[in-house]
Amino acid sequence: MWNAHFHNKPNESSSVLGNVHGSMFIIKAAVGFQDRLTSVEFDWDSSNDSLVISGVHAYPTNRTETDTLIHRAVIGGTGKFIGAKGEITSSRLDSGWYRHEITLVE
Numbered sequence: 440m441w442n443a444h445f446h447n448k449p450n451e452s453s454s455v456l457g458n459v460h461g462s463m464f465i466i467k468a469a470v471g472f473q474d475r476l477t478s479v480e481f482d483w484d485s486s487n488d489s490l491v492i493s494g495v496h497a498y499p500t501n502r503t504e505t506d507t508l509i510h511r512a513v514i515g516g517t518g519k520f521i522g523a524k525g526e527i528t529s530s531r532l533d534s535g536w537y538r539h540e541i542t543l544v545e
Contacts, residue, residue, distance in 0.1 A: 445481060449536035457483040472497045477511065479527075481539075488518035490541065492527050506531050513543065 440462045446453040460480045467474040479492040494511030498504075509529040516523035525543035532538055 445539070449532055449534060449538060455484065457481060466495065468500070471500055473500055474498075479511070483518075486518055488516070488520055490516045490520050490523060490527075504531060513541065 440460075442458060442460050444455045445457055445459050446455055458481075460482070461477060463475045463477045465473045466476045474495050475498050476495050477493065481490045481492070483489065491514050492511045493514050494509075496505065496509045496511070497507075511527050511529070513523050513525040513527055515521075520543075523543055525541065528540045528542075530538050
């Protein structure tokens with residue numbers, strides 16, 4: 440499990456938008472990779488707005504991070520995101536930070 444701030448831009452000096460909380464479980468292991476089920480919640484500061492994300496992605500064995508593009512489902516939310524559906528695409532930047540692009544559908 441992990442907790443971290445998420446920022447407006449990928450650096451410590453940019454404004455903090457809120458917190459992200461997550462958990463990851465190995466659900467299938469094979470030679471060289473593991474499929475991991477991840478659940479994540481983005482909570483925006485000073486509001487009751489949150490997004491809940493879940494999905495499975497292959498990670499290299501014995502590594503906590505991956506350099507491949509990650510697609511996960513937006514499965515709900517609170518506040519202005521109540522009933523949200525869509526997708527989040529996460530990519531690891533050279534700096535080690537992640538960029539998260541959220542696409543919501545009606």
